[in-house]
Amino acid sequence: MQNILNLPPIWYTFAILSVLTLFGALGTIMSKNPVHSVIYLIVTFFSISAHYILLNAQFLAAVNIIVYAGAIMVLFLFVIMFLNMKEEADEMKNNKLVTAAIVTALLLGGILIIFLRRAGKEKVDALGFNSQTGMVEILGQSLYGEYLLPFELISVLFLVAMAGAVMLAKREQGERHF
Amino acid sequence: MGSFVQWLIESMFLWKALIIIVIFAITLAIAAYSTWGERKVAAYIQDRRGPNRAGWGGLLQPLADAGKMFFKEDFIPAQADKWLFILGPCLSMFTALMSSAVVPFGSSFIIGGKEVFVQAIEINIGILYVFGVVSLGVYGVMIGGWASNNKFSLLGAIRAASQNISYELAMGMSIIAILMMSGTLSVREIVLQQHGGNWNIFYQPLGFLIFTICAFAECNRTPFDLPECETELVGGYHTEYSSMKLGFYLFAEYINMFASSAVTACLFFGGYNYPGMDFVERQLISGFGANAGHNVATLIGIGSMFTKILFGIFFFMWVRWTVPRFRYDQLMNLGWKGLIPLAVGNLIITAVAILSGYKLVGIWVGLALMVILISIVWSLRPKKKNAIMGA
Known part of the structure; x- marks a missing residue:
């Protein structure tokens, strides 16, 4: 308990943002209504942008918001509103789609594991790091x-x-x- | 605890908080009185008197309107998506208020030996921030229009979305021409570089024209108010809204006008610069001493900034009561086939002029060449046989 209280403020910010990001990501895939999904996805993009700002990558944060939240998601919302999908999609009964989803998930998982292993080895030197990189x-x-x-x-x-x-x-x- | 209070006093935190609150209050006040000004301007243009019952010259009319808005029935349609229906106007208001955060309203005050900028936040991506917030402005309209579960609202929402996306491109490219000249993304730096009458309007006349047209479209103001076009769509995206939720939508429009006038003033009209400001500051410093003189000079600068902003808002109203509304296909044609190619041309001319070393002359010569070229191509174009309205 004492350890948690003594953490620097940036850790709290990181924790709150991570919870928000995961909340948005889970909401995206779990909500029934496609419009709600898109709005959750926008929340996710915003919290990812906030993560970029925490990493002092202001340009990336701004561009992420302009391009993804400001343009691409508006188009998503636009198309979904036009289609006005009401009935339940029965895509999960389709065998081909399930196979494709599993293969993609495995590949993405593999990439994630490789990067996590590499990230553990190559630690950034905090003192020599140029804070203006981003x-x-x-x-x-x-x-x-x-x-x-x-x-x-x-x-x-x-x-x-x-x-x-x-x-x-x-x-x-x-x-x-x- | 003592060290925290010490930190609060020594850091800029309190001053920044004060400045943010003052800017917030001024934004709301100007937006509220814009509704009065709009009706007065409309009345003047149409040879009427406008509001003149509540208070002297109708000056209490905005308060009366706000009171009316609050006491009306707050109705949510049965088939509406309740939470999104509430979220729509909130988002509109939120994004409208956020955009003026990076605008420098004045130079700086020297308080207790410290320099405090008259600006909420100074970041080195200022323009990108403004651009990002502007591009988010459409969500309030879209979500509100969809959540109403009404065909007219949905059509209004979709119109708003396509209009904003189309005009953002040209707007971004006209801003890029400014960025190429200034070499920085910070709004304060751009304002500082226009010191001494080097206003960007002289260097970027075409960029200014494109930017202004796009600003009208982004604010959903006439002649581009297709999303709430009452002759076709009842009330557009806010058909189902009543009470203060409707008030928020209408109010957000006026705040957007204020913010876009402020950004225009900073990008093209030198922000808080005015002719002879160095002379005035020298006189004030010799009269009142270094600190007080600087602070008074800053106040005059803020006055000049707000003069520009108020003129910008007046310009918005002037156009609204002069120009009729576009047809939807005309709007799209203007955006995609008119403004974007012009903005690209402007970018190329600016780049060549900067590289040639004669910025001012180069840009004007380039623009003249472009006008000649376009008129030659226009006169040589093949005539359509069944062209509608000579388009």
Whole structure:
């Protein structure tokens, strides 16, 4: 008990945020209503952003909120509201889906275990660590310096995906107007 | 315990708390009186008198409205999703109030040898913060509209979502042009760089135009108030709302106007800068001494900032009572086919102008070239045979 009381405030913050994150994640997969699921997922994204801020990665936190909470989840909500799904999905009766879900879960679990084992060995030196690593300036310099080629390649990939999406959505000649 | 009190006094905590509360109060007061101002402006434009019964010149009208809102029946439809129905207006209000947190309303006060910024928080991702909060603003509308379990509300919510996503892109790209010139994400730094009349509006006229149009769309103000278009959707996303929940939605709109005027003032009009501010500060310092003179100069700066904000709010109202509402396909065409290509063009021109070393001249020459190019392409475009409304 004495140990818990003497913890630094940041540990309490971390504990509260972790509980919130898990609450959101569990809510996402356990709620019956898809709209509720999406809202729980937004809660999860927010608490993950808060974790980034705890790690002094402000840029990542802001971008996570802008891109995921601000744009992608709005589109999710948009589509789900349009579909207005009411009846229970009977996806779990489908054998193929169950197999795919199990394989994906095993792969993800494997990756998680590998990373946890590595994280235990390579401890970061707290005194020599540059606390400004997650700030915009340093991140930008490493993205546009050290990692310039992968960065540019990824943006080309995005451009291709965007052009593809526009092509798919384009109304072709003879198709009916909505 | 003693050390904690000591820490409270020595740290900026108390001053920061005070500044946050004052900004909060001023935001609410300005938003409340915007509702009065809106009706007065509307009345003036339509040659009427506007509210003039409650108090002198109708000045107590916002209080009377708030009283009315509170005493109305708070009704929740039977088929509505109760918790989300309550969450909707709360989220709207919450995100609206959050956005002014990084806006520097003034330079700084020197109190007891310490410099206190007139700003709630100074972070080095200020613009990204504003952008993030703005992009969250749509959730209140969407959740409220869906939870009402009403077709009109749902249509309003969906319109709000697609409108916000479409206009966020152009808005972000017009902000990126500013960021390329300033080289920082901190709003205070951007304001400081505009010191001495170097306002960004002179460097980014097209960026300002795009940003303003997008700000109108993000605030759901006429001519982009399609989500609550009463001629098509009864009341849009707030059809089912009554009492103070409706009040929250309407109030959030006015707070958003205040916040976006404040951000516009900071990004394009030099924030708390005004012409001749160095001269005024020197005179004040020689008159009142270093600290008091600086503080009085800061107060004048805050005055100039609020003048800009109030003019911005007036501009919102002026447009609302002048321009008719867009049709929905016009809104989408303007966003995707008009503003986004223009914003990309603006980005390229800005980049070339910065690299050429002649920022001001380069940008204006580039914009002139773009206008010429667009008009040539426009006059050479193939004529459609059955074009609707000459579009």
